[in-house]
Amino acid sequence: MGANKNMVRGTIFAGIYVLITIVIPYMTFSWISQLTVQEMNLTMEKEKITNIYFWILAFGFLISGTAFFAYSSPSQSIRRGVFCLIQIFLNCLYIWSYKFSGATEIEFILVDLGTMSIDLSQMIMVILGIYFLTIILKTYDLVDFIVNRNKIREKRRRGE
Amino acid sequence: MRTSRVFRLIMRIFLMVCTISMSVVSFLGAMSAILILSNPDNIDVNGENLEGEFDITKPDELNLTLPFTIKNVGFFDIEDLTIRIVLHMEYSHINYSTPGVNETVTETIFDKTQSFDNIKSGDSLDDSFEGASKHFISENIPDPLNELDRTQPVKFYVDISLSMKYSLGLLTLAVNIIDYKMQELSF
Numbered sequence: 001m002g003a004n005k006n007m008v009r010g011t012i013f014a015g016i017y018v019l020i021t022i023v024i025p026y027m028t029f030s031w032i033s034q035l036t037v038q039e040m041n042l043t044m045e046k047e048k049i050t051n052i053y054f055w056i057l058a059f060g061f062l063i064s065g066t067a068f069f070a071y072s073s074p075s076q077s078i079r080r081g082v083f084c085l086i087q088i089f090l091n092c093l094y095i096w097s098y099k100f101s102g103a104t105e106i107e108f109i110l111v112d113l114g115t116m117s118i119d120l121s122q123m124i125m126v127i128l129g130i131y132f133l134t135i136i137l138k139t140y141d142l143v144d145f146i147v148n149r150n151k152i153r154e155k156r157r158r159g160e
Numbered sequence: 161m162r163t164s165r166v167f168r169l170i171m172r173i174f175l176m177v178c179t180i181s182m183s184v185v186s187f188l189g190a191m192s193a194i195l196i197l198s199n200p201d202n203i204d205v206n207g208e209n210l211e212g213e214f215d216i217t218k219p220d221e222l223n224l225t226l227p228f229t230i231k232n233v234g235f236f237d238i239e240d241l242t243i244r245i246v247l248h249m250e251y252s253h254i255n256y257s258t259p260g261v262n263e264t265v266t267e268t269i270f271d272k273t274q275s276f277d278n279i280k281s282g283d284s285l286d287d288s289f290e291g292a293s294k295h296f297i298s299e300n301i302p303d304p305l306n307e308l309d310r311t312q313p314v315k316f317y318v319d320i321s322l323s324m325k326y327s328l329g330l331l332t333l334a335v336n337i338i339d340y341k342m343q344e345l346s347f
Contacts, residue, residue: 110335110337113337113338113340114319114335114336114337114338114340115335115336115338116333116334116335116336117333117334117336118193118331118332118333118334119331119332119333119334120330120331122329122330122331122332123182123186123327123330123331126182126330127182130175130178130179130182133171133174133175133178134175136171137168137171137172137175140164140167140168140171141168144164144168148164
């Protein structure tokens with residue numbers, strides 16, 4: 001019964017991560033690539049938007065996959081600690097992918113007029129800073145799960 | 161409660177506060193951008209409003225003014241607002257080595273960046289970009305008597321770059337109007 005519960009939890013979390021890392025960013029970039037500002041159509045370079053979509057999908061699926069394994073693992077298990085840590089590293093790469101795919105420096109072409117650009121690099125750096133703290137926490141979790149392995153198993157056996 | 165649990169709890173609360181703050185700042189920043197950009201009256205920096213004296217035969221009287229209005233209807237202050245104007249002049253250069261064959265030359269005759277005050281949320285800024293004769297690049301301005309083919313009109317093009325920081329400096333927005341055709345003059 002516990003295993004089924006874990007699988008359901010893993011699936012739910014994988015679904016949440018698909019929504020957060022793939023669906024919402026994909027819809028956001030689709031929307032801003034066809035934005036109309038001040039009665040002017042803003043167009044993004046097709047090659048750039050394809051590149052952004054590729055990295056969103058690639059890292060999005062990886063993160064969602066690891067989210068399934070992390071959240072379907074028993075609570076306080078080493079397996080969960082390892083997958084949570086892998087997931088955080090993948091999240092960092094996902095955030096960083098926004099930078100190297102050009103998604104942080106979005107440039108629109110104002111037809112017959114010029115360009116408009118939005119630079120989100122600074123925001124990405126702050127988010128990466130928060131992820132760095134999360135890495136510390138997850139590493140600490142993993143060490144704790146390994147060091148207190150016997151205590152955690154004993155508690156689990158007692159049903160606490 | 162184990163010390164490790166207390167440490168984890170404190171870290172989790174701290175991370176949650178950071179994540180929620182960033183999410184709120186990002187959301188409000190995006191909302192503000194939509195609010196500001198959706199109404200053309202909010203950022204009124206238009207090449208059509210550019211005025212000035214471009215008669216190169218009177219170098220001391222050269223000047224350039226661009227009045228503009230920016231309304232900050234967003235949730236955060238607009239910071240580090242700068243406007244850069246570059247003025248190009250296209251003219252027919254007299255070619256003395258091959259009489260009768262003149263060449264079209266484009267020179268940058270004006271280049272200035274001006275910073276403006278921060279615009280608080282809800283406020284608007286009515287100001288103007290000012291360029292005096294000292295900001296014109298005199299060495300690029302042709303001698304009207306010896307270098308300029310005065311039978312051909314002189315064309316002026318302007319590049320206007322506007323940049324500002326938003327969402328507590330986390331977001332930089334830049335608008336570049338390139339080669340906006342201004343006016344033609346004959347000397």
